[in-house]
Amino acid sequence: EAQVTQNPRYLITVTGKKLTVTCSQNMNHEYMSWYRQDPGLGLRQIYYSMNVEVTDKGDVPEGYKVSRKEKRNFPLILESPSPNQTSLYFCASSPPGPYEQYFGPGTRLTVT
Amino acid sequence: RKEVEQDPGPFNVPEGATVAFNCTYSNSASQSFFWYRQDCRKEPKLLMSVYSSGNEDGRFTAQLNRASQYISLLIRDSKLSDSATYLCVVSRGGTSYGKLTFGQGTILTVHP
Numbered sequence: 618e619a620q621v622t623q624n625p626r627y628l629i630t631v632t633g634k635k636l637t638v639t640c641s642q643n644m645n646h647e648y649m650s651w652y653r654q655d656p657g658l659g660l661r662q663i664y665y666s667m668n669v670e671v672t673d674k675g676d677v678p679e680g681y682k683v684s685r686k687e688k689r690n691f692p693l694i695l696e697s698p699s700p701n702q703t704s705l706y707f708c709a710s711s712p713p714g715p716y717e718q719y720f721g722p723g724t725r726l727t728v729t
Numbered sequence: 730r731k732e733v734e735q736d737p738g739p740f741n742v743p744e745g746a747t748v749a750f751n752c753t754y755s756n757s758a759s760q761s762f763f764w765y766r767q768d769c770r771k772e773p774k775l776l777m778s779v780y781s782s783g784n785e786d787g788r789f790t791a792q793l794n795r796a797s798q799y800i801s802l803l804i805r806d807s808k809l810s811d812s813a814t815y816l817c818v819v820s821r822g823g824t825s826y827g828k829l830t831f832g833q834g835t836i837l838t839v840h841p
Contacts, residue, residue, distance in 0.1 A: 659833035715761035720772035
């Protein structure tokens with residue numbers, strides 16, 4: 618089944634404790650992206666990657682890191698999480714070009 | 730001014746009604762336009778792409794007005810299952826196709 622998977626789905630952590638949210642897709646897509654969704658603000662792009670070893674900042678990259686060492690994986694790293702990073706995070710992938718993005722099921726992160 | 734703006738609603742309509750959503754974008758370099766649907770706490774899914782000539786998919790019609798920089802979505806004969814949040818999405822296109830901007834979403838509730 619073609620899909621985008623994210624792990625974990627739910628995470629409660631404390632300020633300053635490094636964490637990684639994994640994202641994997643099995644559709645051989647070049648493009649992958651991370652978003653966060655907050656009430657009243659909608660979905661905002663954090664980082665995106667057009668291909669392996671190519672990443673670019675989205676609208677809200679501060680406090681996040683990404684890497685794209687393999688085509689299928691695009692992990693999101695929070696080196697020192699803070700409470701303002703409490704949010705619902707979505708990973709997405711698509712073929713190159715302005716095509717449909719396929720979203721993962723989301724990761725709900727709470728930082729206390 | 731936000732790059733992509735939508736009326737957040739909520740729109741409450743009876744079954745069978747016709748409802749229209751509008752979305753405006755500020756960057757005239759935008760090239761690609763989409764409507765996504767998001768059910769509560771779930772991942773967004775593509776509803777339809779929006780083409781300059783307008784396009785229709787069953788009960789859904791999307792229009793693009795480049796001169797005025799707005800996009801619309803018309804839903805005819807509303808069903809209970811149409812209740813969701815509708816997201817307007819804009820991409821710069823070209824080599825910046827990966828840079829997506831989402832509107833904050835319009836909430837639709839269809840009641841019996």
